[in-house]
Amino acid sequence: MEHVEAVVIGGGQSGLATAHALVRAGLKPVVLEASDRAAGSWPRYYDSLTLFSPARFSALPGMPFGGDLDRYPHRDEVVAYLTAYADRLQADIRTGRRVIAVRADGAGFTVELEGGGQLWARAVVAASGSFGCPHRPDLPDLETFAGQVLHTAAYRGPARFAGQRVVVVGAGNSAVQIAAELALESRTSLATRAPVKFARQHLLGKDLHFWLTHTGLDTAPLARLLKTPPAPPVLDDGRYRAALTASIPDRRPMFTRLTNDRVTWADGTTERLDALILATGYRPHLPYLAGLDGALDPAGHPHHRGGASPAHPGLAFVGLEWQRSLSSNTLRGVGLDAARAACRLAAHLARS
Template identity: 40%
Template sequence: MTRRADVVVIGGGQAGLAAGYHLRRLGIDFVVLDARPAPGGAWQHTWDSLRLFSPAAYSSLPGRLMPAQEGQTCPDAAHVVAYLVDYEKRYGLPVQHGVRVDAVHDEGTLLRVGTDSGTWRARTVVSATGTWTRPFVPAVEGRREFAGRQLHTVQYKDPAAFAGQRVVVVGGGNSGAQIAADLTGHAQVTWATRRPPRYLADDIDGRVLFDTATARRRALDEGRTDTGGVAFLGDIVAVPPVRAARDAGLLAARPMFTRLTATGAQWADGSQQDVDAVIWCTGFRPALAHLAGLRLRAARGHIATDGTRATDDPRLHFLGYGDWTGPASATLIGVGRTAREAAREIRDLLA
């Protein structure tokens, strides 16, 4: 069966919902196709102790403030999921859950969107698939030899499964620091990072990060000196659990090990450590396999863009992949602005 819409949005997480909000306001015909069976995006699959960096009011999608969570300054992931479920319902967004997009192809004036439940034809496509489904693990020597358990951030849920074990957490970003802190008191934790951890000042939260990213983008757009953005401030937001573990001396990072052995890890100085599990908190790549058939120019996994629009095909927009597609666009508070700009460009193209 083939169906038609002016715009097909691929992905029903926070970026897809923000796109839907602005497309609806502009009176544009669209549908949102989401591979997950239920609303809530990737927030449904995070670890149990995860908290937002900011209070609820500063973590909202366009049009609807996130309500505060009772007893929490910064809401947890379950609260975010409930907010996204309500957001989708409140605005009556046409999201079809459980529909996986396999490929997008060029058919001249239209784009053909093939799914596991039929075909759509659209005048424009918004890709909002994020990165959660493409976890990245570096090619470390000995990974296949290691007999213990290996998992990525996406598979970590809580410390109970590691009680009493020797665990190496790899990665000097927020997920590495938060998961290492979560495990302290439950497991023997070694935190391995490629460079010494860089904490942001304790009073910096998501509001400051968004403002900093926006100021950097404005400076670049106006031809002024690059401010360095969020990367200039540091890599790790000192959320309360991380701050507590750090101040208690429980987050002392070691340099990255050089290889894994059958029983553990080995460092450059020859020292070795027996390990039961390795948790790779080593980031993600954009989930863009569905666009391979368009054969667009890409560098390091990022398709060339002008703002959110694909440079080589103005019918295609990208939302929610990080600074590549707009300042802080991978955040709840940041994606609304780029979604609004993309919707306006789509309106003009359709006209």
């Protein structure tokens, strides 16, 4: 069995930021990425995805985005950036290595790989994100609906829905962005439980992220103060609010029933429906920790305090939503959480 100092599970933005922080802390991490390249889930996001934060506020530690720093990078630009970032890291990044289990083993952990390989590590960082676990809410009679049902994890673009009747469920950035582009080629409604909340993209001539960064609100340790973190508003330069105002798409209260190929709305009207797209987010995807006592709570969510496992000093989490702040699981904010985790793990290894 190969012995290493630290294993980072996941080679996306969280794993790469963590590897960078561990190297700076004097450790030699091994990054295990299940896919064939170190770019995380970004290559599989929908085609039109564009960051809501400018390039100058969207970089990982140690490597700024190139080009115009005030632009909003497209998905493919982010993939290229993460690939270049991985190439520059002084870390052992191994792709095509899916972790299936982590077990406590003496003063460290045994990390089991799909196919039978194993590593023993003194420290482990779970940074695999949540893209592998799309949240499918309990919607009324969803199992009886005969039309297409897909989560945004499987959505790529509007072409396949041209001319169809489509409902997008959700009130976040992705829900509004996807519904707006679908509405140009299909009859699309956005179904939400409450009106969509918008935040202005620009204030006093500056992008909102300028103010979040310079006031410290973006990275302030707020998670412990919030029993239920608020849903973030949709960042808008005016076009999405205008689209909803023009009913392209229209916004409707959540439907009350699905049956066969029809949807029943809150006002009692029914109509034929071709496709239902769930823009309902993701949940932490950590099945490999299921056998590690105390790592997860009874619901399967990570048990942590600011990213540190109370049950296992050598285990850390990076990239969780609201791990410490509102930007914890974003390109612009994950670096601070990664540095904190690396510092804690380096201190733990020095003591052990």
